[in-house]
Amino acid sequence: MGKYALGYEQGNGSTYFLRIKIVAGILKIDQARIIAELSQKYGRDYLEVTTRQDIQLHWIKDEDAPSIFSKLEEAGLCTDMCGQYYPKAGNGDVRNIVTCPLTGIQPHEIIETSSIVKKAVEMFTGRKEYLDLPRKFKIGVSSCPINCIKPEVNDLALVAVESEHGLGFTPLVGGSLGFPPSLAQPLNVFVPLDEVLEFIRAVVEVYRDHGLRNRKATARFKWLIREVGLNRVKELIQEKMSKSFQYLDCSKISLEWGEHNIISQEKDPRLYSLMVPTFTGILNVNQFKKIIEIAERYSDEIRVSPAQKLVLVHIPEDELMKVKEELKTLGLDSEQPLIKIRTRACPSDFCGKSFESSKKRATTLLDYLINKFGKDLEKLDVSISISGCPNSCSQHIVSDIGLQSTTISKNGVSIPCFNLYVRGRESKISKLLIRNIPSEQVSLVIEDILRKFMNSGLTDFHEFADRLLEGDFIHEGRSM
Numbered sequence: 001m002g003k004y005a006l007g008y009e010q011g012n013g014s015t016y017f018l019r020i021k022i023v024a025g026i027l028k029i030d031q032a033r034i035i036a037e038l039s040q041k042y043g044r045d046y047l048e049v050t051t052r053q054d055i056q057l058h059w060i061k062d063e064d065a066p067s068i069f070s071k072l073e074e075a076g077l078c079t080d081m082c083g084q085y086y087p088k089a090g091n092g093d094v095r096n097i098v099t100c101p102l103t104g105i106q107p108h109e110i111i112e113t114s115s116i117v118k119k120a121v122e123m124f125t126g127r128k129e130y131l132d133l134p135r136k137f138k139i140g141v142s143s144c145p146i147n148c149i150k151p152e153v154n155d156l157a158l159v160a161v162e163s164e165h166g167l168g169f170t171p172l173v174g175g176s177l178g179f180p181p182s183l184a185q186p187l188n189v190f191v192p193l194d195e196v197l198e199f200i201r202a203v204v205e206v207y208r209d210h211g212l213r214n215r216k217a218t219a220r221f222k223w224l225i226r227e228v229g230l231n232r233v234k235e236l237i238q239e240k241m242s243k244s245f246q247y248l249d250c251s252k253i254s255l256e257w258g259e260h261n262i263i264s265q266e267k268d269p270r271l272y273s274l275m276v277p278t279f280t281g282i283l284n285v286n287q288f289k290k291i292i293e294i295a296e297r298y299s300d301e302i303r304v305s306p307a308q309k310l311v312l313v314h315i316p317e318d319e320l321m322k323v324k325e326e327l328k329t330l331g332l333d334s335e336q337p338l339i340k341i342r343t344r345a346c347p348s349d350f351c352g353k354s355f356e357s358s359k360k361r362a363t364t365l366l367d368y369l370i371n372k373f374g375k376d377l378e379k380l381d382v383s384i385s386i387s388g389c390p391n392s393c394s395q396h397i398v399s400d401i402g403l404q405s406t407t408i409s410k411n412g413v414s415i416p417c418f419n420l421y422v423r424g425r426e427s428k429i430s431k432l433l434i435r436n437i438p439s440e441q442v443s444l445v446i447e448d449i450l451r452k453f454m455n456s457g458l459t460d461f462h463e464f465a466d467r468l469l470e471g472d473f474i475h476e477g478r479s480m
């Protein structure tokens with residue numbers, strides 16, 4: 001019980017989807033083959049990599065669920081419980097716990113996190129007492145020197161630290177990107193390694209027992225923190241654990257966010273990891289099968305990244321060019337502009353909450369920008385994320401440039417539009433720059449922004465974004 005579920009959706013001809021958790025972002029080759037088989041048999045040869053290290057299939061029929069769940073259990077895989085379509089608070093579960101996709105193999109991490117994540121997932125999966133949380137609960141565990149998972153976007157984030165107390169974690173609580181977006185706040189305490197699982201359990205149980213259940217819209221963990229205060233939440237956690245925490249000043253810890261390079265040298269300096277540039281996470285089953293074949297030459301696993309990417313690991317340096325060429329023949333060119341590789345988009349054409357497909361809009365936008373800028377686009381280190389609604393499933397609200405689908409009514413006709421956000425230096429949460437841009441004008445507006453950035457003399461887009469938000473640039477008579 002509680003290990004498998006289909007999610008309900010109402011778009012693109014699909015009624016149910018399957019969101020498969022890739023625990024700690026580590027997908028074994030045999031598991032990958034099972035997912036490819038399920039995609040081919042039940043999911044129209046289509047797969048999506050998500051921002052929570054899941055692999056998602058669509059067009060699943062409810063009558064096929066028992067056979068699918070049996071195959072997943074055979075492979076040692078499970079799913080999210082996907083209770084988002086329940087009309088009231090409740091039926092929430094702990095979603096896939098995200099961590100750095102290179103944990104255990106990158107040279108500069110403090111703690112290898114996959115074993116912690118696997119034990120935490122096991123602690124909650126299939127346990128009845130954790131299947132009726134007020135809402136979904138998201139956890140991130142980071143020991144990555146560049147905090148690639150953006151820890152503060154989670155309900156609970158644990159960031160590895162080396163302190164006067166020893167090796168362990170410091171927690172942040174209350175993050176959520178749905179409206180209104182908020183970043184997790186530090187508790188300013190130290191959690192030793194041998195207490196981290198007990199701490200995670202205590203936080204989830206505090207949320208389960210004290211979370212607000214009167215309205216679904218205010219049932220996420222951040223609302224409990226707003227209601228009772230951060231100190232009271234800390235007290236409740238301590239009461240659950242029957243112990244007090246040691247103080248740790250989080251202001252001295254680096255929480256800057258970064259993105260991994262396409263190619264990363266591993267702890268063994270003879271070996272490298274190579275990111276597979278799956279645009280907005282989309283793969284067809286033939287691409288996936290070929291990736292499995294390539295990966296198996298070097299390892300028994302494929303890594304799954306919250307950047308909607310796959311990662312091939314343990315590749316010898318003299319094999320890198322060969323692998324890159326093989327991926328290129330699959331339409332997965334690692335030499336394409338970084339702005340395209342770093343573009344993310346949610347599956348809004350499936351969930352039914354948007355008037356258009358975020359992933360198709362991303363394709364239209366990037367094709368347009370590549371055509372307009374050519375080689376100049378390769379100079380830009382800027383991220384773009386597109387979401388179909390305020391829930392920010394693609395994390396548009398923390399992206400350098402974020403687009404959120406919306407509509408306006410004109411003469412009784414609904415017109416698809418986008419709100420445009422940019423992220424400056426003052427806050428990791430992006431701010432609204434332009435409201436209700438008609439869909440057909442979005443590419444033009446972003447072209448204008450990027451061209452002005454290139455001509456500004458600035459090298460940091462966040463600094464440029466501050467000037468946009470101050471109204472230093474004009475587009476079509478509107479202040480940017």
